[in-house]
Amino acid sequence: MESARGAQQDETFSPSEREVGVGPWTGPWPEGDLWDPELLREGDRRNVVDRYRYWRHEAIVADLDTRRHGFHVAIENWQHDFNIGTVVRTANAFLAAEVHIIGRRRWNRRGAMVTDRYQHVRHHPSVEEFTAWAHEERLPVLGVDLFPESVPLETYTLPRECVMVFGQEGPGLSEEMRQAAEATLSIAQFGSTRSINAGTAAGIAMHAWILQHAQVG
Structure with a gap:
């Protein structure tokens, strides 16, 4: 997963051309309930850190809930x-x-x-x-x-x-x-x-x- 994301994010853009996020997933799709099929297909342009690219919204919130501060x-x-x-x-x-x-x-x-x-x-x-x-x-x-x-x-x-x-x-x-x-x-x-x-x-x-x-x- 890291290599696919990294390849997409290391492309060189000028500051005015740089896009937020990543494009469609390249290669075989990952398996599991974390992943959002629409984001894998269309790309993920949300304001989220790389760790959560292509994750379903509900999966992100659930993961955050395990780590929230006091x-x-x-x-x-x-x-x-x-x-x-x-x-x-x-x-x-x-x-x-x-x-x-x-x-x-x-x-x-x-x-x-x-x-x-x-x-x-x-x-x-x-x-x-x-x-x-x-x-x-x-x-x-x-x-x-x-x-x-x-x-x-x-x-x-x-x-x-x-x-x-x-x-x-x-x-x-x-x-x-x-x-x-x-x-x-x-x-x-x-x-x-x-x-x-x-x-x-x-x-x-x-x-x-x-x-x-x-x-x-």
């Missing part, structure tokens, strides 16, 4: 925050257990680049319902925002299992979520702006968990 991420969505797609995409890249959307159910999926098909996303209508879920799952709720009581993310020992919550762009975490959080964490800043984009902050916090707990390499 952290969850949540974002408040009271005013249709446009960062949610970015948060979902980053959560998929870092293999978060789930993404939680608190408030409005609807969000702009364009920024997720179809990764929401592979990432579990759960909706909670209110902070109260979200915190009740976290309590039932025994997951500490950690807010990420700039408050006087916030402690630096850079020096904080993140639990292996937790849920990190981010406020929507502008207002930040709601007061109700601030009070519900076991701790609030801040990201070190050194310039003139008072805040970091919510999608960027989520990526930084997720990677902090990766540095502390994930097996890299």
Whole structure:
């Protein structure tokens, strides 16, 4: 399988001509339930890593579910925050257990680049319902925002299992979520702006968990 994929991907293209993914499978088709006959026949242009080329969508999700990390991420969505797609995409890249959307159910999926098909996303209508879920799952709720009581993310020992919550762009975490959080964490800043984009902050916090707990390499 590796040789067939490699031969297809090593073709030389200019940056403007390079295509995403691989073309139709060359040679005898592989056997097993992992493989998608349509993708083998037509090629696989999805936004997935090489390991999952030609795999059925359900097979990819099932494999990811065997390896998901212990952290969850949540974002408040009271005013249709446009960062949610970015948060979902980053959560998929870092293999978060789930993404939680608190408030409005609807969000702009364009920024997720179809990764929401592979990432579990759960909706909670209110902070109260979200915190009740976290309590039932025994997951500490950690807010990420700039408050006087916030402690630096850079020096904080993140639990292996937790849920990190981010406020929507502008207002930040709601007061109700601030009070519900076991701790609030801040990201070190050194310039003139008072805040970091919510999608960027989520990526930084997720990677902090990766540095502390994930097996890299």
